[in-house]
Amino acid sequence: MPERPAQGLAKAKTGKRWRGRQSVIEVHPIIALHGAPRVNLFDVVPAFSRNKLFRRDRMTCAYCGQRFHERELQCEHIVPHSRGGGWTWMNLVTACGLCNGRKACRTPEEAGMPLVYLPYVPSRFEDFLLEGRHVRADVHEWLAARLPRSSRAGTRLS
Numbered sequence: 296m297p298e299r300p301a302q303g304l305a306k307a308k309t310g311k312r313w314r315g316r317q318s319v320i321e322v323h324p325i326i327a328l329h330g331a332p333r334v335n336l337f338d339v340v341p342a343f344s345r346n347k348l349f350r351r352d353r354m355t356c357a358y359c360g361q362r363f364h365e366r367e368l369q370c371e372h373i374v375p376h377s378r379g380g381g382w383t384w385m386n387l388v389t390a391c392g393l394c395n396g397r398k399a400c401r402t403p404e405e406a407g408m409p410l411v412y413l414p415y416v417p418s419r420f421e422d423f424l425l426e427g428r429h430v431r432a433d434v435h436e437w438l439a440a441r442l443p444r445s446s447r448a449g450t451r452l453s
């Protein structure tokens with residue numbers, strides 16, 4: 296991968312004028328550290344957010360299987376919140392308003408609405424992609440190559 300120079304300008308204010316020298320630091324886009332990490336990143340559960348949930352589920356309703364715009368989607372508890380279902384990656388899926396309203400406070404079995412895909416906990420690599428930051432194409436490829444097969448984020452997320 297090409298190295299990417301980071302440029303900065305060290306400035307010092309002298310009177311009313313800024314004067315300084317430009318410095319350039321060569322930084323590789325991916326930095327790995329030697330040694331064993333104390334934490335296995337695959338054991339770390341990423342923080343939940345609704346936008347990351349929608350991206351994990353590829354903007355697709357878990358009940359009707361249709362894709363929607365983000366503003367039309369809702370977080371849906373598989374086991375209803377009123378019945379002890381948690382606000383967790385494994386109990387939440389993306390749903391459209393119509394399906395969410397139809398399912399109401401029932402389990403998928405009770406409502407006769409089976410899930411068209413299963414929830415899962417994203418890995419830290421996937422979480423980085425789900426956060427929706429601007430990720431360079433080569434870094435995206437590096438992260439995507441480290442996703443488990445169960446991940447739905449192997450291709451570019453929109």
Ligand SMILES: [Zn+2]
Pocket residue numbers: 356357358359360361390391392393394395
């Ligand atoms: Zn739906």
